[in-house]
Amino acid sequence: MTATPIIEGRDLHTYYGASHILRGVDFTVSRGEAVALMGRNGMGKSTLLKSLLGLVRPQRGEVRAGGENVTAQPTHRIARRGIAYVPEGRGIFPNLSVRENLVMAARSGARGQREWTLDRVLASFPRLADRIGHAGDALSGGEQQMLTIGRALMTNPDLLILDEATEGLAPLMAREIWAIIVAIRASGIATVVVDRNHAAVTALADRAVILVKGQVVFSGTATELRAKPELLHTHLGV
Amino acid sequence: MRLRASRVALLVAAVAVIAFPFTDSAFYTELLAKAMILAIFALSLDLLVGYTGLVSFGHAAYFGIGAYATVLLAPKYDPASLWLVLPGAVVAAGLAALVIGLFVLRTRGIYFIMVTLAFAQMVFYVFHDTGLGGGSDGIYLNFKPSAAIGSLQPFDLGEARQQCWFVAALLFLTWWFLARLLESPFGRAIVGIRSNEQRMRALGFATVRYKLAAFAIAGALAGLAGSLYAILFGFVTPELLSWHQSGNVLLMVILGGIGSLAGSVGGAFAFVAMQEVFSGWTKHWQLLMGGVIVAAVLFLPGGLAALPGRVRRAFGAGGG
Numbered sequence: 085m086t087a088t089p090i091i092e093g094r095d096l097h098t099y100y101g102a103s104h105i106l107r108g109v110d111f112t113v114s115r116g117e118a119v120a121l122m123g124r125n126g127m128g129k130s131t132l133l134k135s136l137l138g139l140v141r142p143q144r145g146e147v148r149a150g151g152e153n154v155t156a157q158p159t160h161r162i163a164r165r166g167i168a169y170v171p172e173g174r175g176i177f178p179n180l181s182v183r184e185n186l187v188m189a190a191r192s193g194a195r196g197q198r199e200w201t202l203d204r205v206l207a208s209f210p211r212l213a214d215r216i217g218h219a220g221d222a223l224s225g226g227e228q229q230m231l232t233i234g235r236a237l238m239t240n241p242d243l244l245i246l247d248e249a250t251e252g253l254a255p256l257m258a259r260e261i262w263a264i265i266v267a268i269r270a271s272g273i274a275t276v277v278v279d280r281n282h283a284a285v286t287a288l289a290d291r292a293v294i295l296v297k298g299q300v301v302f303s304g305t306a307t308e309l310r311a312k313p314e315l316l317h318t319h320l321g322v
Numbered sequence: 323m324r325l326r327a328s329r330v331a332l333l334v335a336a337v338a339v340i341a342f343p344f345t346d347s348a349f350y351t352e353l354l355a356k357a358m359i360l361a362i363f364a365l366s367l368d369l370l371v372g373y374t375g376l377v378s379f380g381h382a383a384y385f386g387i388g389a390y391a392t393v394l395l396a397p398k399y400d401p402a403s404l405w406l407v408l409p410g411a412v413v414a415a416g417l418a419a420l421v422i423g424l425f426v427l428r429t430r431g432i433y434f435i436m437v438t439l440a441f442a443q444m445v446f447y448v449f450h451d452t453g454l455g456g457g458s459d460g461i462y463l464n465f466k467p468s469a470a471i472g473s474l475q476p477f478d479l480g481e482a483r484q485q486c487w488f489v490a491a492l493l494f495l496t497w498w499f500l501a502r503l504l505e506s507p508f509g510r511a512i513v514g515i516r517s518n519e520q521r522m523r524a525l526g527f528a529t530v531r532y533k534l535a536a537f538a539i540a541g542a543l544a545g546l547a548g549s550l551y552a553i554l555f556g557f558v559t560p561e562l563l564s565w566h567q568s569g570n571v572l573l574m575v576i577l578g579g580i581g582s583l584a585g586s587v588g589g590a591f592a593f594v595a596m597q598e599v600f601s602g603w604t605k606h607w608q609l610l611m612g613g614v615i616v617a618a619v620l621f622l623p624g625g626l627a628a629l630p631g632r633v634r635r636a637f638g639a640g641g642g
Contacts, residue, residue: 139520163526175521177514188510189525239526 088151089114090243090274091136091167097143098128098135105131106142107298113243115234118275120306122282122320128298129278130172133245135167137169138162150194166194166242170249172278174228178221182212185220185231186238191238199271205234208264233264243274250279262288280294282322286310294319325629327491328584339490343483343587350552354600357375357551358493361590364574365369365496365583366543371572372581373504374536375516376427379435379568380442384415386563387445388548391415391456393558398472401465404479408467408549415545416447416538423537427530442568450560460559463552489550493587496543500583503539512536577618581627588626 090255093194098106105128112118123129127181134140136147147155149165149206163169186205192198206213209230215223223231229249236244246265262284269275269288279285286292292309294302296319302309308314316322336408339358342352347385363385370376391414396402427438449455469488477484503509511532514522522529552558561567570593596614600607624626 128553137524139524158528159520159523160526160528163524165461169524171521171524177517177521179513180510184510188514191526219432235525 087114089148090150092148093132093136093142094148095232096132096135096147098131098132098140098142100131104228105298106135106145106164108145109295109298109300110303111136111293111300113121113274113276115242116272117276117291118269118289120276120285120292121276121278121295122285123295127295129186129295130247131298132295133169133247133257133276135270136162136243137167137245139169142182163239164194166240168220168239168241168243169245170232170236170237170247171247172251174218174225175232176223176228178219181217182223182231183216186212186235189235189238193237194242197240199241200237202238205237208237208267209234224257226253226261229253229261233261233268237268241273243276243277244268248280249277256267282316282320326636334582336490336494339539339642340487343486348482348526351482351486353594355489355550355554357487357591357594358489359547359554360571361587361595362493362496362550363544363547363571364578364586364590365500366540366547367571368578368583368586369500369503369512369536369540369573370579371575372586373509373516374512374533375535376537377435377572378426378438378537378540379565379572380438380440381540381544381571382563382565382567383442383445384396384419384544384588385419385548385551385567385571386449386558386560388412388415389544389558389562390412390449390461390548391545392467392549392552394455396463396465396467399466400499401436401468404467404469404553405471405555406467408490408546411552412542412545415548416542419541419544420534423534423541427533427537439565439568442563442565446560446563446565455558455560458560460557460561462557463556467553485554489554492550496546497583497587500543507533508535509575573615577615577625579627582625582627585625585627 091113093109093111096106096109097104109128109132109213121129121132131140135142138154138157143153146153149162149167153222154162154165156249182189186202190202201277206216211227212230214225220231233246233249249265250261252259265275265277266288277285277288286306286309291298292302292304293300294315301319302315339354342354367378367381370378388411391411392407395407395410422441423549426434426441429437450458455461469475469477469479477488479485479488511522511527515529515532519529548562551562574589574593575586577588577592579585596611600610604610618625
């Protein structure tokens with residue numbers, strides 16, 4: 085294992101039209117690490133994730149994956165370096181069955197690892213196994229979210245990025261998803277988690293990063309963050 | 323149960339198509355062949371519109387290129403070999419689609435529609451205004467291509483019945499090929515692209531390459547239809563690549579039901595049948611046709627392909 089981060093953004097500036105969303109953000113995820121990305125609505129969390137993946141192009145700054153500059157590379161190339169992104173909103177393919185949704189994404193990881201197979205994903209998500217032949221749009225919201233996470237795992241990623249994975253889910257379902265995220269983290273896959281449930285996120289994460297108006301106002305270990313409740317109060321309103 | 327019903331329907335249709343030429347009506351045998359050729363054309367467009375989510379408004383270009391290639395590849399005073407001109411036409415149309423696709427796939431949405439139309443118009447004017455294919459007068463295919471392989475003559479396209487069956491076989495092959503393609507990983511990928519291209523890229527799919535491949539395959543199959551059309555009628559004009567033709571095939575797909583292979587075939591048959599019936603009634607047949615299409619869009623979203631499900635629901639077939 086080298087110390088090279090899986091993904092790294094340096095001094096990222098991203099605009100939507102004339103609005104300057106990211107104002108010089110530095111963000112790093114190392115192998116096996118769990119990072120909580122926090123901040124109120126509209127502070128640039130999703131934009132940061134999309135900028136890292138090349139889904140939006142930063143005007144300034146650099147994105148590096150595995151130590152290599154990927155700033156100008158197309159999204160699919162960045163994804164193939166072992167970065168799986170579960171966007172906010174349910175990302176299933178409604179016309180395909182649960183099995184097809186999973187199988188279509190299957191590939192070995194950037195380092196050739198094949199730890200996640202259809203069987204393992206189905207074992208981790210028994211609810212999906214029960215509905216294997218159903219069309220994606222016949223699933224409940226929570227099941228759809230499980231399907232997107234399961235599909236991301238089928239790519240055998242080194243890093244799993246979860247943007248608001250439990251948003252709008254019933255508490256019971258949200259708890260199941262959290263249990264899965266914890267299990268994924270324990271399996272050694274690095275994770276970036278964005279979620280409103282700050283207690284759950286900080287309990288899971290090694291490190292936390294707080295964004296306010298497109299700038300990093302806090303970056304440190306989860307322990308440090310827990311020691312400064314005033315930070316959470318000022319920047320997140322909790 | 324549903325699967326069995328659709329299988330039976332397919333079998334009945336196949337038997338009807340094989341038996342029909344025995345009625346000895348040369349006109350209707352030719353009309354049936356024409357409908358089947360247009361069905362291949364509609365199937366090729368549905369791969370783009372219905373499955374990949376690319377609404378091409380210039381698909382007639384590839385049909386026309388296939389038709390012209392068939393005539394231009396054939397010697398003037400001898401019958402051409404079918405095994406040369408047919409694959410030649412498919413390759414020519416596929417290559418044209420590959421090259422044009424490189425440009426048009428940079429655009430999306432309404433711009434994609436307009437740019438596909440613009441390229442089709444360019445191809446139209448190449449054939450219309452240059453001597454390449456006889457200009458606006460069109461060009462004749464003087465002899466039906468020969469199916470001979472060495473001294474073996476498996477069938478004779480000069481014979482109306484055999485020609486009709488040959489077209490039927492190719493329609494079946496096209497349908498089967500597309501059904502298999504859509505079940506393959508490639509097929510799932512293009513369906514994924516239709517529902518959300520960004521998501522597919524985030525999953526690591528080079529979406530442009532998939533779209534380009536779909537565009538080229540659709541072009542090649544349209545070329546197959548165009549080639550068969552040239553062989554059937556022995557005459558090719560620039561009208562085959564006009565934007566009316568692109569519009570007609572889009573209507574067949576819509577009428578039949580976007581994203582349904584059986585629907586595309588049904589849409590093409592319905593289109594040809596309506597054209598035939600309405601033009602027998604009045605010279606303003608296009609008005610009637612337009613009315614039917616408006617009604618179909620309003621009252622039958624999902625097209626003819628949605629009809630069996632609707633009927634079943636209307637008669638309350640108990641239980642799912």
